[in-house]
Structure formats: C-alpha cells, structure tokens
Amino acid sequence: MVTGQDQRGRPAVSQDRQSLEQQQSQPQQFASDNYAGICPEAWAAMAEANEGSAVAYGDDDWTHRASDAFRALFQTNCEVFFAFNGTAANSLALASLCQSYHSVICAASAHVETDECGAPEFFSNGSKLLVATTDGGKLTPDAVLALATGRSDIHYPKPRAVTITQPTETGQVYTLDEIAALSATCRDLGLRLHMDGARFANACAALGCSPAEMTWKVGVDVLCFGGTKNGMAVGEAILFFDRALALDFDYRCKQAGQLASKMRFLSAPWVGVLESGAWLRNAAHGNACARRLAAAIADVSGIEPMFPVEANAVFLRAPEAVLQGLRENGWRFYTFIGGGARFMFAWDADLARVDQLAADIRAIAA
Numbered sequence: 001m002v003t004g005q006d007q008r009g010r011p012a013v014s015q016d017r018q019s020l021e022q023q024q025s026q027p028q029q030f031a032s033d034n035y036a037g038i039c040p041e042a043w044a045a046m047a048e049a050n051e052g053s054a055v056a057y058g059d060d061d062w063t064h065r066a067s068d069a070f071r072a073l074f075q076t077n078c079e080v081f082f083a084f085n086g087t088a089a090n091s092l093a094l095a096s097l098c099q100s101y102h103s104v105i106c107a108a109s110a111h112v113e114t115d116e117c118g119a120p121e122f123f124s125n126g127s128k129l130l131v132a133t134t135d136g137g138k139l140t141p142d143a144v145l146a147l148a149t150g151r152s153d154i155h156y157p158k159p160r161a162v163t164i165t166q167p168t169e170t171g172q173v174y175t176l177d178e179i180a181a182l183s184a185t186c187r188d189l190g191l192r193l194h195m196d197g198a199r200f201a202n203a204c205a206a207l208g209c210s211p212a213e214m215t216w217k218v219g220v221d222v223l224c225f226g227g228t229k230n231g232m233a234v235g236e237a238i239l240f241f242d243r244a245l246a247l248d249f250d251y252r253c254k255q256a257g258q259l260a261s262k263m264r265f266l267s268a269p270w271v272g273v274l275e276s277g278a279w280l281r282n283a284a285h286g287n288a289c290a291r292r293l294a295a296a297i298a299d300v301s302g303i304e305p306m307f308p309v310e311a312n313a314v315f316l317r318a319p320e321a322v323l324q325g326l327r328e329n330g331w332r333f334y335t336f337i338g339g340g341a342r343f344m345f346a347w348d349a350d351l352a353r354v355d356q357l358a359a360d361i362r363a364i365a366a
C-alpha cells in the first residue's frame with residue numbers, strides 16, 4: 001500500500017506494483033527539481049555510450065570529451081572531476097582546501113550546513129563550518145570579515161575557505177559584483193572561494209552571463225556544477241580553476257567511494273547537455289516557470305512570495321489552511337526549507353501544470 005512519501009520525498013514503506021503504477025501516472029509535482037526525469041540530450045548520450053565497451057575508471061573517450069567540453073564552456077584549462085552527488089562533490093572539494101584544523105565560512109542556510117549530514121566535516125576529518133546569519137541567505141564581505149577575523153588565537157579553527165551557493169537554497173542569485181567583492185575579501189584574508197553550484201546553470205540563465213564570468217573571472221577557485229538538478233540521472237562535476245588545488249583530488253574521490261568504474265555513464269550525459277546547449281535551455285525553462293507561477297499569483301491576497309524569484313524556486317508564505325487545502329488537492333511541496341511552501345521547476349516543468357497550480361492557489365486562497 002502506498003502511504004505517500006515523507007517530507008524529504010523518501011518513499012514510505014512497501015509499494016505493491018499496482019499502486020506504484022498509479023503513483024507514476026499521477027500528475028507532475030513541483031516539490032523538488034529532483035522529481036524530474038532525465039532530459040533527452042542526457043539520455044541520448046547515455047544510450048550512445050552504451051554501445052560496446054570502453055576503458056574503465058575514467059580513461060575513456062566520453063570522460064575526456066566531457067572534461068574538454070567543460071574546458072571549452074569555461075574558456076579555461078581547468079581540472080575536471082566527476083562525483084555521484086552534490087554532497088560528495090561539495091564535501092570533497094572543501095576537504096581538498098582544508099587541513100583538519102581549518103574552518104570554512106558559509107551561510108546559515110547553506111546546504112553544506114543544513115543538508116549534508118556533516119559530510120563536509122567528515123570528509124575533511126573535522127574542518128569546522130563557521131556559520132554566518134545574513135539576510136536572504138547570501139554571504140557578504142562583512143560577514144566573512146567578521147567571522148574570519150573575530151578570533152585569531154590557537155584555540156579557534158583557522159579560517160581557510162568560504163563557500164557560497166549560487167543560486168542560494170532559497171533561489172537568490174549572487175550578482176557578479178557580489179561574487180567579485182567576496183573573492184576580493186577572500187584574497188585579502190588568504191581564504192579560498194568555493195561555489196556550490198547545484199543549480200549553477202539556473203544562475204547562468206538568470207544573469208545571462210557566461211560560466212567563466214561567474215567563476216574564475218571573479219575569483220572562484222573551485223566550482224561544484226550540478227548535473228542532477230539540470231536534467232541528468234546522477235552526477236556533479238568538480239572544477240578546479242586553480243589547478244594546483246586539484247593535486248591528489250583523484251585519490252580523495254576514490255577513497256570516498258566516488259570513482260565510478262563505468263565512468264562513461266557519469267560523463268556521457270555531460271557531453272549530451274554541454275555540447276547541445278541543453279544545460280542552459282533546461283535551466284532557462286525552469287527559471288521561466290518560476291517567474292510564470294510568481295506572476296500568476298502576484299495579486300492573490302494572503303499569499304506572499306518569501307524571497308525574490310530569481311532562479312527556479314518560488315517560496316510562498318500562506319495561511320496554514322491554504323497550504324492544507326493545496327495538500328488536499330494533491331499538491332506536494334516542502335516546508336522545511338525557509339518555512340512556507342517551496343515549489344521548484346525543472347527542465348521538464350509542464351506549463352499547463354504550472355498554470356493549474358496557480359489556479360488552485362488562487363481558488364483555495366479565495
């Protein structure tokens with residue numbers, strides 16, 4: 001019997017076949033951009049990679065081609081690695097910047113702090129996250145300065161890196177000037193700058209800038225570029241713009257269980273989305289759907305957007321009765337991030353379904 005899913009979307013207990021089929025034929029939901037399937041470009045590349053055999057552990061043509069596609073897209077000779085998910089990518093990237101006695105400055109709402117089960121600390125053997133509470137979940141140079149210089153004695157973990165999420169967990173996008181200001185502060189303080197780009201493509205689409213302009217050209221040292229939320233089955237890329245920082249990173253990945261033996265299936269989807277431009281189209285579509293929902297309900301009284309809609313997320317503050325009404329109408333959404341109802345739009349978001357959500361919100365709020 002299907003009892004639905006818990007808040008984090010884990011399937012609840014056993015599902016017999018019939019009810020599983022019912023669930024699969026249910027209408028599209030916007031609870032998470034991870035509800036989406038695999039986009040056609042990624043799927044086609046995987047199918048093509050499935051012809052014949054290939055060298056294992058990343059020394060295959062697909063992996064070389066994917067790495068080159070990143071270097072072409074970012075217009076620089078960066079070091080590229082692939083991991084299975086974002087928690088591993090972030091944690092290993094941060095661990096590579098730190099010794100165990102170092103610390104990493106992040107926003108209080110950062111995924112590394114709230115949603116990675118201590119993995120950054122675990123993989124770094126204890127590097128501590130130093131948390132800044134800032135408006136809208138964005139780090140500022142002042143917040144970094146305060147945390148990095150508040151203590152300098154032997155008893156405190158030495159600040160070594162800053163991590164920012166682009167776009168933030170609540171869908172705000174750092175401007176290029178904001179990133180440049182942060183990286184200037186980092187350079188002054190001897191800190192490295194890491195970017196959690198689980199939705200990096202959405203930020204590129206939102207700002208209309210190139211990946212290079214949003215990263216190494218404004219001083220980002222390491223980027224985790226999310227493939228999963230962009231339309232792949234699985235996979236994140238870790239890009240080191242300062243190649244010296246990538247020393248031994250392959251060993252770190254392997255030790256952490258992140259070296260795929262059949263690597264071509266992790267790298268081929270990147271070839272599919274990068275070479276076709278789908279990475280950016282997918283993201284632009286998600287962003288457009290978020291704007292569409294926000295615009296469609298802008299005049300509904302009692303419903304307030306909690307954050308500016310800048311990427312593919314819409315967070316709504318609404319009376320509990322309205323949220324309950326939406327649930328009873330079959331809508332799924334999370335309320336554990338930022339409070340309020342979160343709706344996320346992926347590459348496959350159906351415009352008619354977005355409009356239906358807007359209509360339901362309007363009807364239930366009335």
Ligand SMILES: *Cc1c(COP(=O)(O)O)cnc(C)c1O
Pocket residue numbers: 085086087088090111112165168169196198228229
């Ligand atoms: C989804 C997400 C990740 C990666 O999460 P995994 O479940 O580990 O793949 C990382 N950072 C942010 C901001 C995310 O939204």
